[in-house]
Amino acid sequence: MAPEPKLSHTAAMILQAIHMGDGYGFSVMEMTGLPSGTVYPAMRRLERDGLIRSQWERQSIADAGQRPPRKYYKLTRPGQATLEVSERRYPLLAKLARVEVEQS
Amino acid sequence: MRIHLAILRSAAWLVPGEQRAEWLAEWSAELWYVRQRGERQTAGFCLGSFRDAFWLRRNSPPDARPRLRFESPARCLGFLGLAVAACVLFALRFHSPDLCYHSPGLPLPPIWLALLVMLSQAVSGLPALVATTSLRLGEYPANRCGWRWVFFACKIALLLPLVFFGALDLWPIAGPPLRGTCMMVGYVIAFRWALIDQRRRCPECLRLLAHPARIGRITETFLQWYGTELACPKGHGLLHVQETPAISLPTQRWVHLDRSWSGLFL
Numbered sequence: 001m002a003p004e005p006k007l008s009h010t011a012a013m014i015l016q017a018i019h020m021g022d023g024y025g026f027s028v029m030e031m032t033g034l035p036s037g038t039v040y041p042a043m044r045r046l047e048r049d050g051l052i053r054s055q056w057e058r059q060s061i062a063d064a065g066q067r068p069p070r071k072y073y074k075l076t077r078p079g080q081a082t083l084e085v086s087e088r089r090y091p092l093l094a095k096l097a098r099v100e101v102e103q104s
Numbered sequence: 105m106r107i108h109l110a111i112l113r114s115a116a117w118l119v120p121g122e123q124r125a126e127w128l129a130e131w132s133a134e135l136w137y138v139r140q141r142g143e144r145q146t147a148g149f150c151l152g153s154f155r156d157a158f159w160l161r162r163n164s165p166p167d168a169r170p171r172l173r174f175e176s177p178a179r180c181l182g183f184l185g186l187a188v189a190a191c192v193l194f195a196l197r198f199h200s201p202d203l204c205y206h207s208p209g210l211p212l213p214p215i216w217l218a219l220l221v222m223l224s225q226a227v228s229g230l231p232a233l234v235a236t237t238s239l240r241l242g243e244y245p246a247n248r249c250g251w252r253w254v255f256f257a258c259k260i261a262l263l264l265p266l267v268f269f270g271a272l273d274l275w276p277i278a279g280p281p282l283r284g285t286c287m288m289v290g291y292v293i294a295f296r297w298a299l300i301d302q303r304r305r306c307p308e309c310l311r312l313l314a315h316p317a318r319i320g321r322i323t324e325t326f327l328q329w330y331g332t333e334l335a336c337p338k339g340h341g342l343l344h345v346q347e348t349p350a351i352s353l354p355t356q357r358w359v360h361l362d363r364s365w366s367g368l369f370l
Contacts, residue, residue, distance in 0.1 A: 024134070024137075025130070025134050026134050026137050026138055029149075035148065035149075035152050036134075036148070036149045036150075036152030036153065036156070037151070037152030037153075037154070037155035037156065038152075038155075039152075040152065040153075040155075040156035040159075041155055041156050041159035044156070044159055044160065044163070045159075045163075048163070067136065067137075068132065068133040068136050069133060070133050070134070070137070071129075071130045071133070
């Protein structure tokens with residue numbers, strides 16, 4: 001049986017925020033309250049470990065909204081499995097999701 | 105906006121070249137959205153880019169980093185020799201040492217006086233060197249390390265005049281009060297590099313080791329060590345560098361591989 005992947009609480013929060021939110025860096029910062037210097041390196045680490053993947057928004061969509069294109073992050077299949085493990089390990093992660101739902 | 109973009113562009117210089125454009129595009133786009141929410145947190149957001157850039161610099165594959173190719177000992181010594189020659193020529197052309205070291209109180213010829221200053225500054229930097237890096241070079245089989253010491257001595261012998269004449273070239277910029285300090289700091293940096301470079305070389309062919317691989321886990325140090333394993337490109341052996349010293353592996357250790365392993369290193 002393969003060992004369950006373990007994340008730090010911060011990395012789990014960021015994974016949860018990517019899963020729940022809009023999937024770009026600033027939205028993760030807003031949801032978690034973490035500074036940019038923590039969020040972006042953590043997202044690079046998660047992407048390197050294959051838990052999330054990134055994709056640039058199409059230029060035509062950004063042009064239609066008269067704004068620069070963003071880079072969006074999504075959970076991969078291993079990322080979703082890791083998030084489920086992390087939710088069991090850190091029960092307070094669910095609170096982050098609830099707060100976000102109440103605010104919206 | 106201009107100052108914020110300047111911060112991002114400054115941080116971008118830390119990012120490896122092939123990732124820089126995309127990295128800057130992502131941060132610039134995010135900055136645009138942050139500014140829509142108000143100016144207050146914009147500076148803090150931009151300053152966080154340095155940490156992200158540092159992370160990418162530290163975690164980029166070794167081949168992606170621009171660096172001088174010092175793999176072979178001959179190339180390393182050749183480069184140091186050329187650098188010494190350039191510094192000496194420049195110093196003699198523009199700042200003759202006998203002018204800088206003219207000391208009527210001491211009955212020594214200028215060349216000996218320069219040598220005395222060189223050695224005294226190098227020795228005065230030793231406490232700072234000990235504080236910034238370990239002086240231990242690791243465990244190596246005694247019968248295989250003869251050339252290592254010759255190579256190390258050559259590096260030190262070239263670094264002594266390199267820093268001395270390099271500092272001499274910079275003296276007009278640094279100014280008289282900082283002359284001694286510049287030279288001492290130069291010696292600390294140079295000797296630190298020499299030690300680190302020495303620890304990362306194969307003791308048999310003196311080439312820089314390659315193919316770093318992580319071994320073990322930080323939580324499992326009781327029965328095994330954890331750290332990095334490096335291999336000689338020519339297949340002479342493996343170097344085990346522990347993350348923290350342990351009883352089983354107090355310092356980095358060289359594991360010699362005999363000829364039966366040569367098939368793995370073609």
